[in-house]
Amino acid sequence: MKNYITNILTFLMLLSSVQVMAQQESDKDLMEMSIEELLEVEVYSVSKKKESLFEAPLSSSIITGKQIQQAGVTNIPEALRLVPGLIVRETTNGNYDVHLRGFDNLNRYSDASTGGNQITLAMIDGRPVFNNNIGGVFWESLPVDIIDIERIEVVRGPAAALYGPNAVSGVINIITKSREEEGYYTDAQINYGVQEGFNPATTTAGLRVGYKASEKLNLTLSGNFQNRKRLDDQYFSYFDNEYVILDSVKSTYGLNEGEPLSAEQQDYAFPNGSNESLQKLGTNLFIDYKANDWLSFNGQVGYQNASSQRVFRQNPYTPLSVLSLESFYANLQVKASDLTARFSFTNGNDDLNSVPFFLPSGDSIMIAYTYENADINLEYSWSPMQNLSIVPGVSYQRSTYSDNNLDDEPNQLGLLNGRKTLFNLSASLRGDYQPIEDLRIIAAARADRFTKPEKVYISYEFATAYSLNENNFLRAVISRSNSGAFMGQTFIDLSQEYTVQTPFGGFNGIADFNGNQNLELFQLQLFEVGYRSRLMSNLEIDLELFHQRSQNSNEIVDDEIPSQYFAPISNVQIFKNLPLEASQFGATLGLNYLPSNELQIRPFVTVQETTTTGLPTGYNTPERNPLNNIFTTTEEENIQTPTIYGGLIVNYQPTEKWNINLNSYYLDAHTQFNEYDRSNTDSSAGEIETNLINNLNIMYRATDFLAINFNARNLANNQNREYYGADRKGYVLMGGLSLSL
Amino acid sequence: MRKYLIVILLLAASFQSSARVSTPEQIKTLFVFNFLKYMKWENIQDEYRIAYVGSEDKLYQEFKAMADQKSIAGKKITIELIQNASNATGFHMVYIPEHNAEKLRSFSSLNHTVVVTEKKGLALKGSHINFITQSGKIRFEVNKERFTESNVKISTQLLNLAIVV
Numbered sequence: 053m054k055n056y057i058t059n060i061l062t063f064l065m066l067l068s069s070v071q072v073m074a075q076q077e078s079d080k081d082l083m084e085m086s087i088e089e090l091l092e093v094e095v096y097s098v099s100k101k102k103e104s105l106f107e108a109p110l111s112s113s114i115i116t117g118k119q120i121q122q123a124g125v126t127n128i129p130e131a132l133r134l135v136p137g138l139i140v141r142e143t144t145n146g147n148y149d150v151h152l153r154g155f156d157n158l159n160r161y162s163d164a165s166t167g168g169n170q171i172t173l174a175m176i177d178g179r180p181v182f183n184n185n186i187g188g189v190f191w192e193s194l195p196v197d198i199i200d201i202e203r204i205e206v207v208r209g210p211a212a213a214l215y216g217p218n219a220v221s222g223v224i225n226i227i228t229k230s231r232e233e234e235g236y237y238t239d240a241q242i243n244y245g246v247q248e249g250f251n252p253a254t255t256t257a258g259l260r261v262g263y264k265a266s267e268k269l270n271l272t273l274s275g276n277f278q279n280r281k282r283l284d285d286q287y288f289s290y291f292d293n294e295y296v297i298l299d300s301v302k303s304t305y306g307l308n309e310g311e312p313l314s315a316e317q318q319d320y321a322f323p324n325g326s327n328e329s330l331q332k333l334g335t336n337l338f339i340d341y342k343a344n345d346w347l348s349f350n351g352q353v354g355y356q357n358a359s360s361q362r363v364f365r366q367n368p369y370t371p372l373s374v375l376s377l378e379s380f381y382a383n384l385q386v387k388a389s390d391l392t393a394r395f396s397f398t399n400g401n402d403d404l405n406s407v408p409f410f411l412p413s414g415d416s417i418m419i420a421y422t423y424e425n426a427d428i429n430l431e432y433s434w435s436p437m438q439n440l441s442i443v444p445g446v447s448y449q450r451s452t453y454s455d456n457n458l459d460d461e462p463n464q465l466g467l468l469n470g471r472k473t474l475f476n477l478s479a480s481l482r483g484d485y486q487p488i489e490d491l492r493i494i495a496a497a498r499a500d501r502f503t504k505p506e507k508v509y510i511s512y513e514f515a516t517a518y519s520l521n522e523n524n525f526l527r528a529v530i531s532r533s534n535s536g537a538f539m540g541q542t543f544i545d546l547s548q549e550y551t552v553q554t555p556f557g558g559f560n561g562i563a564d565f566n567g568n569q570n571l572e573l574f575q576l577q578l579f580e581v582g583y584r585s586r587l588m589s590n591l592e593i594d595l596e597l598f599h600q601r602s603q604n605s606n607e608i609v610d611d612e613i614p615s616q617y618f619a620p621i622s623n624v625q626i627f628k629n630l631p632l633e634a635s636q637f638g639a640t641l642g643l644n645y646l647p648s649n650e651l652q653i654r655p656f657v658t659v660q661e662t663t664t665t666g667l668p669t670g671y672n673t674p675e676r677n678p679l680n681n682i683f684t685t686t687e688e689e690n691i692q693t694p695t696i697y698g699g700l701i702v703n704y705q706p707t708e709k710w711n712i713n714l715n716s717y718y719l720d721a722h723t724q725f726n727e728y729d730r731s732n733t734d735s736s737a738g739e740i741e742t743n744l745i746n747n748l749n750i751m752y753r754a755t756d757f758l759a760i761n762f763n764a765r766n767l768a769n770n771q772n773r774e775y776y777g778a779d780r781k782g783y784v785l786m787g788g789l790s791l792s793l
Numbered sequence: 794m795r796k797y798l799i800v801i802l803l804l805a806a807s808f809q810s811s812a813r814v815s816t817p818e819q820i821k822t823l824f825v826f827n828f829l830k831y832m833k834w835e836n837i838q839d840e841y842r843i844a845y846v847g848s849e850d851k852l853y854q855e856f857k858a859m860a861d862q863k864s865i866a867g868k869k870i871t872i873e874l875i876q877n878a879s880n881a882t883g884f885h886m887v888y889i890p891e892h893n894a895e896k897l898r899s900f901s902s903l904n905h906t907v908v909v910t911e912k913k914g915l916a917l918k919g920s921h922i923n924f925i926t927q928s929g930k931i932r933f934e935v936n937k938e939r940f941t942e943s944n945v946k947i948s949t950q951l952l953n954l955a956i957v958v
Contacts (some may be wrong), residue, residue, distance in 0.1 A: 082819070082820075082823065083823070083862065086827065087824065087827045087828075087831075087951070087954050088954065090820055090823055090824055090827065090931070091930060091931070091932065091954065092930065093820055093931070489895075522850060522851075522892060589816045589818070589851055590816065
């Protein structure tokens with residue numbers, strides 16, 4: 053730690069001595085500039101963001117495509133490390149777990165999939181990219197990549213009233229680039245990186261070609277590609293409670309307990325070899341057409357195909373497994389005067405667990421399915437007065453998942469057992485009122501009618517912002533949001549009987565997994581106050597204090613085994629709501645300091661504490677275990693989320709041609725849990741040590757259209773794991789080229 | 794972590810005493826200085842008089858700094874604070890900052906006075922020149938008709954650099 057501080061200090065001081073000299077020079081020049089020259093000066097205006105709903109009253113941050121490129125980030129979830137309030141943990145090279153302000157692993161002994169983030173809504177240009185089966189975002193399945201990004205907007209805190217269900221802990225909205233100048237254009241980026249021993253680690257490439265025919269019509273075709281290798285060669289073996297090579301990973305379950313994966317099973321489970329961490333391909337076509345001042349169309353269609361090896365679904369061997377994800381999408385937004393309509397459609401197939409979960413019958417349980425999601429949104433913006441806008445809206449979301457595709461596969465059982473549909477219909481109303489110049493009030497409410505559970509949920513948001521004077525600004529938010537219903541939790545339906553032969557005769561067993569169509573939806577409530585101040589013309593401070601409470605957690609728990617089955621070889625489980633409630637207090641402080649035109653320094657940190665009440669002592673129904681079940685509970689401090697996390701970005705642009713960026717990300721030590729730990733209390737896989745990751749990116753703009761960069765990721769080679777059962781980190785040294793014509 | 798942040802804060806503080814930054818305010822006042830050179834008033838005597846609608850805020854301070862350092866062909870530039878249109882006669886230019894944008898309407902009938910604003914859309918609502926920011930750079934819109942109405946001449950050279958509305 054001390055060494056890092058010294059490194060950073062030396063770097064900053066070096067910068068400062070250069071920049072003071074440069075600045076004295078440029079101050080003088082500025083006073084003598086002509087209008088033509090002034091038109092070329094870039095100005096910093098930390099306080100004046102684009103006026104939108106996104107702005108001021110809510111806790112929000114924006115990171116631009118340019119900032120992402122300067123930081124040398126080559127992957128969308130990694131870019132979120134540049135934003136305050138986000139916990140971003142890498143599990144294998146290029147694969148990340150992203151949480152907004154925590155509430156992760158609340159149930160402790162959850163399966164690795166339900167332990168992921170199910171409560172943050174990600175969108176691309178307003179289109180939700182959300183997995184409705186288990187909930188959450190599969191970052192590797194985004195069809196767009198770094199090259200397409202204009203900016204990423206992050207809203208912290210429940211915002212379903214504004215953005216729809218699943219915006220429970222917040223929203224991450226990825227906005228793609230738009231084009232101002234007419235004519236043909238091309239953007240291309242390629243990066244190649246090596247790890248220790250000069251072995252290949254990361255290759256990424258992106259290309260955008262387009263033609264803006266006129267003010268009215270713009271067409272862009274984009275493609276992106278990533279290929280990443282693991283930086284580690286070991287797997288955590290649940291059976292031995294240690295990290296071993298793949299050949300030594302053993303099963304903890306059923307009749308093959310203690311047995312390693314056979315060569316055949318290894319080939320099946322890790323089809324691309326144990327070395328691959330991410331292969332990702334995406335392509336998109338963007339068409340923007342503005343018929344006239346009151347009618348415009350923005351359309352996108354695209355395809356993505358990805359395969360990742362990362363910490364995911366529970367299997368009896370190891371936390372890592374391979375996910376294969378493929379999808380097509382189409383999205384159309386129509387603006388007709390004050391009416392905005394959005395239609396989107398996604399069709400895809402996922403295979404989520406390559407590592408088989410064998411039942412005693414020899415059959416294996418699969419989570420592999422096809423799906424279709426359709427969304428329709430209508431909003432009308434009405435301004436009865438200059439200082440008041442009222443936006444009523446309706447929306448319809450429909451999601452169909454099917455594992456009928458497994459019907460023809462011998463010995464494979466789908467968890468959904470057929471084709472299942474969920475939909476919800478909602479009505480929303482939001483108002484934005486500025487009664488006096490210094491005061492702004494946003495009030496929004498949304499009612500969602502779900503099919504399962506058959507119930508109406510109300511989300512709301514009240515946000516107010518008050519300017520004390522032009523340099524000081526106060527705001528407050530009260531909001532409540534709920535998640536949507538997910539396929540898995542609602543519809544899992546697998547039941548199989550079998551007989552196990554023993555020297556004492558045959559015993560009947562059952563595997564019976566059940567969803568719950570009456571699960572109450574997870575809910576988060578927020579109270580927040582924020583203060584922004586321009587302490588000096590070039591120093592802005594942003595402080596937010598928040599309190600959040602959660603309820604309606606759920607988990608799959610052990611249920612009573614009917615007496616006709618022999619308990620030791622049977623498994624009966626059902627999803628149930630838990631009495632668990634979490635309460636969180638926290639603060640985020642961010643600074644934006646611009647000592648000169650050439651230098652920007654942006655540190656941010658979040659400190660938070662979460663307490664959990666109603667944490668079950670046993671994940672059983674009372675029928676299964678009257679003494680130790682989901683209603684016998686304790687109160688615990690939540691140690692699953694880091695108490696302190698944050699980052700520092702220092703960007704230095706001494707001349708037009710050079711840009712030097714140092715960015716660091718910090719995660720405090722914490723302890724994660726997994727279902728496996730219930731039977732292995734000595735497990736240490738979840739003990740996450742302090743992580744400090746430093747990255748350095750040096751860019752040189754050789755000509756107007758060509759830039760080259762040298763990029764050292766994790767340059768201090770911190771090897772700590774960041775997530776339960778995840779890979780050891782390593783450094784990656786990258787070189788890149790970017791072209792803009 | 795705490796130590797790490799304190800170090801950075803201290804460091805940040807030590808930087809700022811020695812350096813300045815080109816803020817939008819600074820650039821806008823330099824634009825205004827340049828504008829004066831490209832406009833012609835019948836009533837110019839020995840100084841250019843600019844009125845600033847508001848208080849002694851940061852933008853005003855920048856105007857003051859500019860006025861102290863600059864002159865045009867031997868003529869001084871002065872900057873004065875005013876609150877409303879009734880005090881605005883005799884000024885060559887009136888600058889209405891964004892937070893006072895709603896006062897624009899009351900300034901629309903002045904003769905021989907150029908009104909400069911800095912809020913989107915105001916060039917079409919009565920100001921002569923309006924600053925906007927595009928892609929991090931400052932641009933200015935010019936309403937030619939308003940110049941004709943108030944009997945101030947504007948050079949075509951300046952119009953070529955402006956967004957004419």
